[in-house]
Amino acid sequence: MSAALLNRLKPAVSVAIRPWSCKPPRIEPSSAASARLYSGLMEPGAPLFRQLFESESSTYTYLLADTDTGEAVLIDPVLETVDRDLQLITELGLTLKVACKHQVFLLSCLLGDACEFRSFAGHSTALDDDDDDDDDDDGLFSAVNTHCHADHITGSGLLKKKVFGLKSAISRHSGAAADLLLSEGDRIRFGKHSLTVRETPGHTDGCVTYVTEDERMAFTGDALLIRGCGRTDFQQGSAQRLYESVHQKIFSLPGHCFVYPAHDYKGQSVSTVEEEKKFNPRLTKTLHEFVSIMNNLKLPKPQKIDISVPANLVCGLHDI
Amino acid sequence: MSAALLNRLKPAVSVAIRPWSCKPPRIEPSSAASARLYSGLMEPGAPLFRQLFESESSTYTYLLADTDTGEAVLIDPVLETVDRDLQLITELGLTLKVACKHQVFLLSCLLGDACEFRSFAGHSTALDDDDDDDDDDDGLFSAVNTHCHADHITGSGLLKKKVFGLKSAISRHSGAAADLLLSEGDRIRFGKHSLTVRETPGHTDGCVTYVTEDERMAFTGDALLIRGCGRTDFQQGSAQRLYESVHQKIFSLPGHCFVYPAHDYKGQSVSTVEEEKKFNPRLTKTLHEFVSIMNNLKLPKPQKIDISVPANLVCGLHDI
Numbered sequence: 001m002s003a004a005l006l007n008r009l010k011p012a013v014s015v016a017i018r019p020w021s022c023k024p025p026r027i028e029p030s031s032a033a034s035a036r037l038y039s040g041l042m043e044p045g046a047p048l049f050r051q052l053f054e055s056e057s058s059t060y061t062y063l064l065a066d067t068d069t070g071e072a073v074l075i076d077p078v079l080e081t082v083d084r085d086l087q088l089i090t091e092l093g094l095t096l097k098v099a100c101k102h103q104v105f106l107l108s109c110l111l112g113d114a115c116e117f118r119s120f121a122g123h124s125t126a127l128d129d130d131d132d133d134d135d136d137d138d139g140l141f142s143a144v145n146t147h148c149h150a151d152h153i154t155g156s157g158l159l160k161k162k163v164f165g166l167k168s169a170i171s172r173h174s175g176a177a178a179d180l181l182l183s184e185g186d187r188i189r190f191g192k193h194s195l196t197v198r199e200t201p202g203h204t205d206g207c208v209t210y211v212t213e214d215e216r217m218a219f220t221g222d223a224l225l226i227r228g229c230g231r232t233d234f235q236q237g238s239a240q241r242l243y244e245s246v247h248q249k250i251f252s253l254p255g256h257c258f259v260y261p262a263h264d265y266k267g268q269s270v271s272t273v274e275e276e277k278k279f280n281p282r283l284t285k286t287l288h289e290f291v292s293i294m295n296n297l298k299l300p301k302p303q304k305i306d307i308s309v310p311a312n313l314v315c316g317l318h319d320i
Numbered sequence: 321m322s323a324a325l326l327n328r329l330k331p332a333v334s335v336a337i338r339p340w341s342c343k344p345p346r347i348e349p350s351s352a353a354s355a356r357l358y359s360g361l362m363e364p365g366a367p368l369f370r371q372l373f374e375s376e377s378s379t380y381t382y383l384l385a386d387t388d389t390g391e392a393v394l395i396d397p398v399l400e401t402v403d404r405d406l407q408l409i410t411e412l413g414l415t416l417k418v419a420c421k422h423q424v425f426l427l428s429c430l431l432g433d434a435c436e437f438r439s440f441a442g443h444s445t446a447l448d449d450d451d452d453d454d455d456d457d458d459g460l461f462s463a464v465n466t467h468c469h470a471d472h473i474t475g476s477g478l479l480k481k482k483v484f485g486l487k488s489a490i491s492r493h494s495g496a497a498a499d500l501l502l503s504e505g506d507r508i509r510f511g512k513h514s515l516t517v518r519e520t521p522g523h524t525d526g527c528v529t530y531v532t533e534d535e536r537m538a539f540t541g542d543a544l545l546i547r548g549c550g551r552t553d554f555q556q557g558s559a560q561r562l563y564e565s566v567h568q569k570i571f572s573l574p575g576h577c578f579v580y581p582a583h584d585y586k587g588q589s590v591s592t593v594e595e596e597k598k599f600n601p602r603l604t605k606t607l608h609e610f611v612s613i614m615n616n617l618k619l620p621k622p623q624k625i626d627i628s629v630p631a632n633l634v635c636g637l638h639d640i
Contacts, residue, residue, distance in 0.1 A: 051589045052587050052589065053587035053588075053589070055375065091595065266404055267373035267401060268372060268373075268404075269371045269589065275411065275412075278411075
């Protein structure tokens with residue numbers, strides 16, 4: 001695949017929501033203390049949180065859920081670890097619904113045609129539009145991608161095959177197919193919690209950062225990595241846009257906000273906004289210095305780019 | 321190395337404490353909110369917490385620290401990632417002191433002789449003996465191993481070379497050399513926090529689990545893994561002892577207590593006591609069934625056992 005063609009490809013992200021049908025055995029909270037049983041944050045009322053890793057692509061997948069309602073969001077699922085993630089979701093008593101969906105955007109994207117994308121269904125049930133008339137829904141499962149990955153194949157398509165009602169979500173600037181096309185400020189709700197979308201382009205046009213409502217956790221995709229950042233030399237990459245995105249949309253968050261990236265290659269699991277503002281070797285530089293650094297990285301092409309980018313434009317379902 | 325010889329080897333663990341000399345730049349907390357800046361637990365007063373990973377041996381290293389005093393504990397450091405861990409410790413403003421130590425137990429252990437071990441120095445400053453006359457110390461760095469690893473080389477020896485005053489700690493039943501030889505109920509203090517030792521033999525004689533004082537986090541080593549457990553077919557392994565250790569010393573913790581293992585091979589980062597009591601495929605079985613499972617695993621020898629076990633008996637310093 002040529003660089004010119006790659007530059008015309010739009011990046012993809014995928015999310016899904018508000019499903020469940022067969023209810024797996026659920027561990028019921030029986031007291032205020034046990035309501036926190038599975039909360040990675042340990043605070044009363046905090047969402048359940050799990051960080052999961054796929055070692056071949058060094059990708060982090062994040063599970064967040066409301067422990068009262070069982071509604072869950074999965075950020076950046078990876079094809080190879082879908083079964084692991086679904087088993088955990090089942091064991092934790094989150095209620096899911098199996099679904100199938102097909103996308104037809106691959107060919108026109110590959111050819112660089114103008115692609116018109118639409119929300120397939122349920123936009124109002126996925127995003128926070130104060131539509132509370134869906135109270136008959138007692139569970140939720142969302143799969144959210146931060147951008148169209150060139151280094152791994154997203155698991156959203158396979159998840160949608162396995163989980164009825166699952167909806168995929170991605171930035172509307174990504175050029176990818178998804179149930180929910182996200183814009184700046186959109187909120188993805190799961191129970192009493194939500195993730196707010198901040199558009200953070202630069203690695204790709206469609207990169208977004210998801211921020212919890214208390215601004216304690218930011219899922220930064222490839223825009224901001226721990227002591228690093230995503231490359232900007234393919235897929236509509238722009239060092240200047242990335243620099244502005246990180247400084248305006250991520251470094252403006254509280255210093256104690258945890259930074260959870262889409263990847264890490266050194267065994268690091270989390271950072272904070274304050275740490276990255278002080279110690280990130282690239283983004284502490286001036287814009288001019290940053291652009292110079294990024295334009296001279298001379299990185300090899302990602303291992304899976306030829307299959308990952310096209311596959312991710314259709315939610316990762318690739319000859320399955 | 322023969323199985324008979326391995327069976328005579330004693331397993332090792334390593335910890336260290338109460339050092340610092342040159343003070344790296346530190347990020348000062350300036351308010352109640354910022355005091356939580358680097359706390360992985362997000363609660364006021366909770367210790368700083370970081371989970372770190374070494375991919376070759378799939379080993380987790382854990383950093384805990386008191387954000388007020390800068391005193392830190394490192395659980396299960398790995399040789400290959402010592403520099404990464406020290407850089408993070410420096411950036412986070414923890415105060416360290418470089419130290420060197422030598423051990424001479426390797427030969428007699430290899431020969432199966434009765435080894436007599438002793439605490440080299442500073443036992444009273446490492447363990448909680450209500451000795452508060454060391455208030456002139458304003459920093460701490462401890463490296464703690466949960467047991468003598470056969471699958472990776474501990475980084476404690478190299479850390480002691482690089483961090484003056486660092487002390488290593490390990491179970492006194494491990495047969496390994498360390499500054500602090502730990503027993504059931506011992507407490508490793510770091511600032512206002514501490515880890516309590518629970519002896520959990522079975523994978524090795526010297527396996528211990530470290531539990532925070534609020535019983536919200538248990539660092540279980542290889543005794544209890546996420547949906548698994550350590551093997552029991554070498555290094556004094558005993559399936560029955562492991563079963564009893566986990567049930568008596570770990571499953572007796574609160575259900576919401578987080579389980580942080582020494583290894584994970586599937587990209588999982590954390591579990592809880594309640595989850596493992598419900599879903600661990602081995603330890604939910606009866607003792608008889610568990611022993612039968614463990615005796616029929618037919619696992620290959622760990623990749624690094626020939627070099628890891630002897631090296632770890634002397635704190636991992638192996639021809640460096």
